[in-house]
Amino acid sequence: MSSWEGSVQRRRIFEEQCIAQGIQFVFVTAPDPLAEGSLPAAQQFILEDVPRQIAKYGKGTTFFSTNCGMQEPLIKSILQSGGIFVEQCCPSPTHGYPGALGISIPPEKAGDMTYINEQIKLEIAKQGGTGRFATWPAPxxxxxxxxxxxxxxxxxxxxxxxxxxxxxxxxxxxxxxxxxxxxxxxxxxxxxxxxxxxxxxx
Incomplete structure (x- = not known):
């Protein structure tokens, strides 16, 4: 299965489940990280667009992005603006969370997912996001x-x-x-x- 095929299938499932659950599905196209402006432009778009979407749809708005480079700004902006982040495109405690939350992982704790998850939970709680962020317990x-x-x-x-x-x-x-x-x-x-x-x- 190609990554493109998987992305198309995932979006279709999202839309079908939203319809079944009575949830409005909104698709937003972000700048291509490989195009002119590259990843920084795409990340800046995320930082600016998340507050706009939450202002439009409310703090029950749930976000998902298929691009790895957008996870960190997505987490950061959602936490600041009050949305919901279900998980990353490649769910993992180390994918976007440490950078978005300013968590420094000591060398002796590298790979210690229990420690990393605890630090993420503590930092999210400090910023009032408890219960609104998730991921898989390990890569x-x-x-x-x-x-x-x-x-x-x-x-x-x-x-x-x-x-x-x-x-x-x-x-x-x-x-x-x-x-x-x-x-x-x-x-x-x-x-x-x-x-x-x-x-x-x-």
Missing amino acids: VSIISTLAAVDYLVAVAEGKATLGDLNTILSLLEYYAGVPVTLEKYKADVGTMYFIVLGSIVF
């Missing part, structure tokens, strides 16, 4: 790598078999510490899977 790259190593060791030791999705799921949930959804992308084709971790709310 899926870390969770899936840890689970994959344990799984392959189990296979090598004869404790699991290739294609044992129950074992894979249990390992993913063990390292994530939250429920995990594991679904095949196409039921009858290939071996690609969607992995969705349960969210944590700050």
Whole structure:
């Protein structure tokens, strides 16, 4: 699945679910980070547009962006203006949150997601955003790598078999510490899977 295909599919699901839940869906086009003006122009647009959207639609407005470079200004502007941030395009405690909140992570705490999540929660609470920001408890790259190593060791030791999705799921949930959804992308084709971790709310 290409990133473009995934983005189109995700937007379609968003729109369908908004309609089903009676929520107004609003699509806003931001400047292309790869075009003239590059990423700084796109980030400046986010900083300026979020307050406009909240003024127009209210503090129940929920934001989502598909661009990694926009996550930090998006978090910062939403926190200042009073909106809701459900998660990043690539959900992770370290994606946008530390920079947006001015959190400095000591070298000895690098990779310590429990510590990082605690610091994010504290800083958001200080700024009055409790309950309005979320993400996954850890980067899926870390969770899936840890689970994959344990799984392959189990296979090598004869404790699991290739294609044992129950074992894979249990390992993913063990390292994530939250429920995990594991679904095949196409039921009858290939071996690609969607992995969705349960969210944590700050």
